[in-house]
Amino acid sequence: MTGEESVDDDGFIDVRELEKVFTVRRRSGFLRRTTSEVRAVDGISFAVPRGEMVGFIGPNGAGKSTTIKMLTGILTPSGGRLRVAGVDPWKERTQLVRRIGVVFGQRTTLWWDLPLRDSYALVKRMYRIPEARYRANLERCVELLELDGLLEVPVRQLSLGQRMRGDITAALLHDPDVLYLDEPTIGLDVISKARVREFLLNLNAEMGTTVLLTTHDLSDIEYLCKRVVVIDHGRLMYDGVLAGLHEVGSSERTLVVDLEREMPPIEGVHGARTVRTEGPRQWLAFPAAASAAPLVSQVAAGYPLVDLSIREPDIEDVIARMYAR
Amino acid sequence: MRLPRLYFAVAGSGFRRYATYRMATAAGVFTNTIFGFILAYTFIALWNERPQLGGYDQSQALTFVWIGQALLASAALMGGGFQDEFQERIRTGDVAIDLYRPIDLQMWWLASDLGRAAFHLVGRGVVPLVVGAFAFELALPGSLLVWALFLLSVFLGVVVSFALRYLFALCGFWLLDASGLGALSMLLSLFFSGMMLPLNVFPGALGEIVRWLPWAATLQVPADVLLGVRQGGAGIAGAFGFQSVWALVLLGCGRLLQKVATRRVVVQGG
Numbered sequence: 111m112t113g114e115e116s117v118d119d120d121g122f123i124d125v126r127e128l129e130k131v132f133t134v135r136r137r138s139g140f141l142r143r144t145t146s147e148v149r150a151v152d153g154i155s156f157a158v159p160r161g162e163m164v165g166f167i168g169p170n171g172a173g174k175s176t177t178i179k180m181l182t183g184i185l186t187p188s189g190g191r192l193r194v195a196g197v198d199p200w201k202e203r204t205q206l207v208r209r210i211g212v213v214f215g216q217r218t219t220l221w222w223d224l225p226l227r228d229s230y231a232l233v234k235r236m237y238r239i240p241e242a243r244y245r246a247n248l249e250r251c252v253e254l255l256e257l258d259g260l261l262e263v264p265v266r267q268l269s270l271g272q273r274m275r276g277d278i279t280a281a282l283l284h285d286p287d288v289l290y291l292d293e294p295t296i297g298l299d300v301i302s303k304a305r306v307r308e309f310l311l312n313l314n315a316e317m318g319t320t321v322l323l324t325t326h327d328l329s330d331i332e333y334l335c336k337r338v339v340v341i342d343h344g345r346l347m348y349d350g351v352l353a354g355l356h357e358v359g360s361s362e363r364t365l366v367v368d369l370e371r372e373m374p375p376i377e378g379v380h381g382a383r384t385v386r387t388e389g390p391r392q393w394l395a396f397p398a399a400a401s402a403a404p405l406v407s408q409v410a411a412g413y414p415l416v417d418l419s420i421r422e423p424d425i426e427d428v429i430a431r432m433y434a435r
Numbered sequence: 436m437r438l439p440r441l442y443f444a445v446a447g448s449g450f451r452r453y454a455t456y457r458m459a460t461a462a463g464v465f466t467n468t469i470f471g472f473i474l475a476y477t478f479i480a481l482w483n484e485r486p487q488l489g490g491y492d493q494s495q496a497l498t499f500v501w502i503g504q505a506l507l508a509s510a511a512l513m514g515g516g517f518q519d520e521f522q523e524r525i526r527t528g529d530v531a532i533d534l535y536r537p538i539d540l541q542m543w544w545l546a547s548d549l550g551r552a553a554f555h556l557v558g559r560g561v562v563p564l565v566v567g568a569f570a571f572e573l574a575l576p577g578s579l580l581v582w583a584l585f586l587l588s589v590f591l592g593v594v595v596s597f598a599l600r601y602l603f604a605l606c607g608f609w610l611l612d613a614s615g616l617g618a619l620s621m622l623l624s625l626f627f628s629g630m631m632l633p634l635n636v637f638p639g640a641l642g643e644i645v646r647w648l649p650w651a652a653t654l655q656v657p658a659d660v661l662l663g664v665r666q667g668g669a670g671i672a673g674a675f676g677f678q679s680v681w682a683l684v685l686l687g688c689g690r691l692l693q694k695v696a697t698r699r700v701v702v703q704g705g
Contacts, residue, residue, distance in 0.1 A: 217531075235440060
């Protein structure tokens with residue numbers, strides 16, 4: 111193969127100072143137009159070792175899809191350096207696409223009016239997959255994704271969950287090194303979601319496929335990825351283990367206390383503030399890293415305490431707080 | 436190189452896809468036949484006034500009408516075919532999926548459009564021509580060789596027609612809505628292929644120009660091959676040469692434009 115550099119497994123996907131700037135023209139009067147620059151991706155760097163599963167999160171328009179499009183070679187970066195499996199995705203897109211699989215939750219890569227089996231046969235021709243490997247891969251996917259009995263059904267007649275599983279199969283028939291999943295569980299019911307997640311875990315463990323996943327569903331991430339990358343406004347906000355998000359997001363735990371009766375908001379508790387009251391129940395927020403014991407004793411000393419509980423920070427709150435900054 | 440097998444498979448699936456729509460085919464055959472009668476009676480009136488107009492006698496003119504109806508769907512003389520589908524994929528951003536595939540975008544669509552054209556030639560071409568031949572006195576050749584040359588010329592014509600429509604469709608990468616261009620492309624094709632009036636009837640300088648435009652390769656040239664207007668070694672070589680040069684030039688332009696389009700593509704939607 112051409113252009114293949116020696117790839118150390120740590121930098122299987124290697125992104126440095128990646129940028130993408132779109133020029134937007136807007137009509138600002140009769141025949142007059144103003145142009146402005148939108149920095150969709152603004153200097154992002156990260157590396158993904160072979161065989162890792164990474165979750166990409168960020169609000170709509172954060173630059174996730176733009177980053178994925180550059181990683182897969184269908185968008186040219188405006189700046190920075192980018193290597194996937196040692197090759198420049200844009201320059202060697204046609205070579206790279208043989209080694210990647212792509213799944214979109216909101217689009218299908220299958221042919222609308224063909225049965226699944228015919229779609230797969232076309233994929234086999236396209237990627238020139240040897241017969242034996244094709245059979246083994248198809249069998250494996252059919253079994254694990256429970257596609258039995260669906261192979262003869264035209265794609266347009268499949269339900270969303272069935273189509274999604276069909277799409278994942280299509281993306282894996284040629285044994286890709288990297289699998290990109292763009293919102294793979296969007297719109298799926300609980301059972302379908304679980305099935306897709308189970309399958310992805312299994313794929314990663316058994317085949318060693320590197321997986322990059324974008325999603326708005328944080329439970330996907332909690333279930334699948336040890337590592338998460340948070341992007342907002344085209345910048346990297348966080349890159350690390352999921353649990354570490356709490357520290358970065360300056361997250362807070364909540365002490366919920368039930369008093370004997372309705373009282374004015376609790377005051378004078380050192381290291382905590384009352385964020386909400388509702389009848390005899392009050393909520394006190396305090397830093398996630400701090401201990402709850404001194405707070406409890408302070409409240410118990412000054413107020414008629416009946417019951418209490420501590421609420422751990424919600425990952426969604428943490429991320430919402432990061433976005434808001 | 437095993438790649439062409441893929442494109443044969445794509446052409447095959449293009450053929451099968453259109454073959455499943457039987458009612459649409461029947462309706463198309465009916466329309467072509469009616470349209471053929473209307474044009475035929477118009478041409479009879481015209482050639483009665485001006486015999487030998489454009490060098491055709493009346494039966495040649497009528498033959499031209501029915502060849503036009505036979506090729507209307509196959510050579511996509513009124514647009515359509517892959518063009519609508521491709522434009523829709525550009526508009527919705529689904530074209531991104533095509534770019535993720537180890538295929539040549541242009542070859543892919545060419546193969547699928549050739550499959551469609553092959554079906555339309557059989558499914559929508561044969562019946563109108565046969566009806567026309569029974570209803571009027573047509574100047575159809577008796578020689579199998581001429582028919583074979585005609586089919587080859589039709590094939591080249593479809594490639595030119597594809598290349599033209601591909602160029603128009605690619606403009607969708609820049610325009611948010613390419614339907615206006617689609618209408619323009621249909622209008623140009625309708626007039627400059629000879630569909631409304633054979634190109635050798637166009638007067639003076641306009642006639643000279645339109646006979647050299649690529650649209651001439653889609654209907655006028657195949658018709659002239661069948662009618663024996665272009666015959667003999669030189670005549671046939673001239674016809675095929677004209678079609679092949681346009682096919683190569685336009686496919687080349689298509690590749691260039693495709694390169695620019697995919698370079699600056701903003702694939703629409705998340």
